[in-house]
Amino acid sequence: xxxxxxHIREEFERELRESADAKALExxxxxxxxxxxxxxxxxxxxxTVPPDEKPGVGKALNELRSYAQSAYDEAIGQKxxxxxxxxxxxxxxxxxxxxxxxxxxxxxIEDLKRIFAGMGFGIAYGxxxxxxxxxxTALNFPPEHPARDMQDTFFxxxxxxxxxxxxxxxxxxxxxxxxxxRVIIPGRVYRNEAVSARSHVxxxxxxxxxxxRNVTFSELKGTxxxxxxxxxxxxxxxxxxxxxxxxxxxxxxxxxxxxxxxQKGCPVCKYNGWLEILGAGMVHPNVLxxxxxxxxxxxxxxxxxxxxxAALLRYGIxxxxxxxxxxxxxxxxx
Ligand code: DAH
Numbered sequence: 001x002x003x004x005x006x007h008i009r010e011e012f013e014r015e016l017r018e019s020a021d022a023k024a025l026e027x028x029x030x031x032x033x034x035x036x037x038x039x040x041x042x043x044x045x046x047x048t049v050p051p052d053e054k055p056g057v058g059k060a061l062n063e064l065r066s067y068a069q070s071a072y073d074e075a076i077g078q079k080x081x082x083x084x085x086x087x088x089x090x091x092x093x094x095x096x097x098x099x100x101x102x103x104x105x106x107x108x109i110e111d112l113k114r115i116f117a118g119m120g121f122g123i124a125y126g127x128x129x130x131x132x133x134x135x136x137t138a139l140n141f142p143p144e145h146p147a148r149d150m151q152d153t154f155f156x157x158x159x160x161x162x163x164x165x166x167x168x169x170x171x172x173x174x175x176x177x178x179x180x181x182r183v184i185i186p187g188r189v190y191r192n193e194a195v196s197a198r199s200h201v202x203x204x205x206x207x208x209x210x211x212x213r214n215v216t217f218s219e220l221k222g223t224x225x226x227x228x229x230x231x232x233x234x235x236x237x238x239x240x241x242x243x244x245x246x247x248x249x250x251x252x253x254x255x256x257x258x259x260x261x262x263q264k265g266c267p268v269c270k271y272n273g274w275l276e277i278l279g280a281g282m283v284h285p286n287v288l289x290x291x292x293x294x295x296x297x298x299x300x301x302x303x304x305x306x307x308x309x310a311a312l313l314r315y316g317i318x319x320x321x322x323x324x325x326x327x328x329x330x331x332x333x334x
Contacts, residue, residue, distance in 0.1 A: 001042075001049055005060045008038050012068050016075060025075055032068055039065050104334045105204055105323055108311040109186050112206050115230045116184045119223060121208065124183040126169030128190070132159045134168035138290035139247040154192050154201075162190035166207035167247060167304060170283070173209060174291025179298050180212035186307070197319040204307035209283070211293060211300030217250070217282055220301035224254055224280060231310070232256060237263075239274065248281025248302060260316065268313070275313060278305035 012032050019025045032038050042061055049057050102110070113123060126134075136148055147153070147164065154162040169185040185207040193199050210223070221240070228238055237257035245251045255276050258269035265271035280303035285295035293300075308320050315334070317323075322330050 001045065001053070001057045002060055005042060005057070005064055008032070008042065009064055009067070011038075012071075016071060019075065022076075025072065029072055033065075033072060039068060101331060101334050103323075103331065104311050104315060104317075105307055107334060108307055108314065109204070109206065111231065112307070112310070113184065113186070115227055116208065118230075119226065121182050121184045121210075124169055124173045124185045125187060126163075126166070126172050126185065128163060128188055129156065130161055130163040130168050132161065134171050135161060135163050135165075138171040138287065139167050140284050140286045140290075141246045145246065150192070152191055152193070154190050163187075164191055165189050165304060166205040167302070169207060170209045170247075170287065170302060171291050174211070174288070174293055179293055179300075180210075181300075182210045182212075184208045195321065197321065200308070200320050200324065202324065203320070205304050206307055207302065207304045209300060209302045211283060211288065211291075211298050213298060215282075215299045215301055217301070220280060220282070220303070223301075224278070224303065228254070228256055228277070231314075232259060235259075240280075243279065245279060245281055247284050247287045248279075249284045251279065251281035254278050254280060254303075260313070268318070277310065277313075278303050280304075 012028075015028050015031070019028050030037065034040070039061075042064070046054065046058060046061060117123075132148075135153075136145065141147060153164050156162070166185045166187045166189060169187070173181055173183055173185070187205065187207075188202060189205050190202055191199075193201060195201060208223075210219070225238060228236060236259055239255050240252040241255065243251050243253045253276055255274040257263050258266065258273050258275050260266055260268045261273070263269075263273035265273060269275050280301065283300040283302050288295040288298060288300065308323055311317065311323075312320065
């Protein structure tokens with residue numbers, strides 16, 4: 001009998017240790033301490049114990065019962081007070097939720113939109129999937145122009161392609177509304193090129209088109225200088241250099257002084273102190289005609305720039321591929 005008492009005590013102790021919650025403690029109480037529990041059963045058996053052993057066994061049993069009861073009470077008390085601890089503490093600081101940021105390209109587009117909105121430009125969009133007519137023909141590309149070559153353009157079929165620039169939207173905007181027109185056109189463009197630190201098959205451009213009576217090159221220049229000062233700061237120097245685009249005449253590339261090295265020479269400006277930032281020009285009469293505008297009555301300017309490049313210069317990023325990898329270690333910095 002004494003042996004049995006020791007056994008039950010050990011069993012009780014073990015199960016008490018393993019009781020993690022109020023539910024387990026309740027099961028423990030029922031098994032050992034309830035009216036028909038194991039300890040009560042031992043008291044039943046006491047009647048069968050020979051009289052001379054009764055006092056010893058009775059004492060051991062009483063000890064077991066009071067030990068088990070107080071150990072159980074204590075455990076219940078602890079559980080209760082622990083659950084009392086987790087009452088709502090309104091003074092605790094909140095757990096911060098991780099907040100995403102806008103992609104640096106999106107941020108740059110937003111800034112460009114804001115700057116041009118301040119100069120009276122609306123916003124227009126066009127399809128990424130274009131036809132040959134809007135991407136090339138209407139923009140005065142001659143039939144054998146090398147830009148139509150398979151090497152630069154992703155063709156979907158003979159006449160359908162992924163636009164290689166945002167300029168086709170110029171035609172769509174003119175077709176959709178009579179002059180005057182003054183819009184910027186942000187969007188994705190596609191080129192079939194080898195991916196490297198400096199070029200990618202997908203990138204973004206922002207296009208501008210302004211057509212009205214008597215729009216002049218000096219208006220184009222004034223617009224661009226104001227834009228550059230707003231985006232890169234008023235101390236930046238600039239220059240225009242004549243160039244060729246089929247859809248503008250005359251045409252120019254705009255350069256700004258390299259603010260990364262202050263024109264001392266660095267890898268970004270290829271050690272010549274100047275950064276090419278956009279192409280521009282007066283809209284070619286043939287382009288106005290394709291848009292349904294009469295070039296004898298209207299003139300206009302247009303320009304287009306790569307957004308990755310603008311963002312690259314702003315943030316000092318040296319690899320265009322970073323924009324498209326969605327590595328949060330990169331994105332988190334903006
Ligand atoms: N479409 C040209 C390109 O992708 C950029 C450009 C140059 C756009 C001159 C224009 C412009 O509107 O006038 O390289």
